[in-house]
Amino acid sequence: MTRILIILFWLSLFIPAASAAAVPVPQLKPGLELQQTPVRVPGPRYFENAVPFPVLKPKGSAPSPRKPVIVIDPGHGGSDPGAVGIKGTYEKTITTAAANELAARLRKSGRYTVILTRNNDSYVKHDDRLRIAREGQADLFISIHADSAGKNARGAAVYTLADRAKGRSKRIVNNQNWIMDIDLSTQTDPVGDILVDLAQRKTESQSDAFAGILLEELQGKTELIGNSHRRAGYYVLLAPDVPAVLLELGYISHATDEKLLKTKKHRNKLTASVERAIDRYMAGL
Ligand SMILES: [Zn+2]
Numbered sequence: 301m302t303r304i305l306i307i308l309f310w311l312s313l314f315i316p317a318a319s320a321a322a323v324p325v326p327q328l329k330p331g332l333e334l335q336q337t338p339v340r341v342p343g344p345r346y347f348e349n350a351v352p353f354p355v356l357k358p359k360g361s362a363p364s365p366r367k368p369v370i371v372i373d374p375g376h377g378g379s380d381p382g383a384v385g386i387k388g389t390y391e392k393t394i395t396t397a398a399a400n401e402l403a404a405r406l407r408k409s410g411r412y413t414v415i416l417t418r419n420n421d422s423y424v425k426h427d428d429r430l431r432i433a434r435e436g437q438a439d440l441f442i443s444i445h446a447d448s449a450g451k452n453a454r455g456a457a458v459y460t461l462a463d464r465a466k467g468r469s470k471r472i473v474n475n476q477n478w479i480m481d482i483d484l485s486t487q488t489d490p491v492g493d494i495l496v497d498l499a500q501r502k503t504e505s506q507s508d509a510f511a512g513i514l515l516e517e518l519q520g521k522t523e524l525i526g527n528s529h530r531r532a533g534y535y536v537l538l539a540p541d542v543p544a545v546l547l548e549l550g551y552i553s554h555a556t557d558e559k560l561l562k563t564k565k566h567r568n569k570l571t572a573s574v575e576r577a578i579d580r581y582m583a584g585l
Pocket residue numbers: 375376382383391445446447
């Protein structure tokens with residue numbers, strides 16, 4: 301019995317050592333931590349063969365990249381003739397012709413998706429002109445007009461949104477529940493205002509950039525009025541997230557401008573300048 305107890309005593313000394321040797325405890329060097337093995341969660345992401353099969357498509361079927369959307373807005377129309385020239389030319393006649401010619405030119409280039417707010421002698425409300433631009437996800441909105449003033453004023457001008465009109469722009473966003481990047485209707489006013497501010501700031505710099513390029517392109521092709529980049533609160537410039545300019549092609553109240561604007565040759569010079577400006581602007585984005 302005593303011998304058995306002695307054997308058990310000696311065995312008890314060796315068994316812990318033997319079990320410790322069987323399951324080694326990782327010894328960490330100072331400064332290192334024991335890393336946990338990542339837990340695999342069952343699910344489709346963790347299938348063994350998770351590498352997607354390559355999908356072969358017939359040549360030429362790849363979706364073409366989205367073309368920039370240019371919305372052209374011929375001013376006035378229908379019951380609203382706009383300004384009337386000294387020889388009786390209606391502004392709406394000039395703006396419709398120039399807008400359709402510009403649209404044809406841009407479509408022919410194949411580089412743009414072109415949307416006209418109207419293409420015939422119809423009246424389109426200002427709200428609807430903006431709605432068309434926003435729903436079409438316009439990258440650029442160009443409203444086309446021909447001005448009138450005293451007999452001596454002549455030349456083209458480009459308008460962008462005036463600072464003083466920005467509050468009005470915010471009110472329209474709220475009143476019409478326009479969806480910005482984030483739904484303003486679910487936001488408290490301060491947050492909504494900040495979002496509109498941010499959108500406006502970006503849009504303003506884009507509109508200004510395009511206005512500058514457009515004036516450079518028009519320079520030498522047509523008379524420009526002094527201080528040709530102007531700012532105004534025109535309704536069609538109010539969308540806070542659509543870069544927009546209003547181009548006054550010239551003054552139909554000036555005999556020479558009216559005569560020129562009635563000719564397709566002169567309008568071609570103008571629309572070619574607008575196209576070059578759009579190309580340059582889009583290339584720089
Ligand atoms: Zn006008």
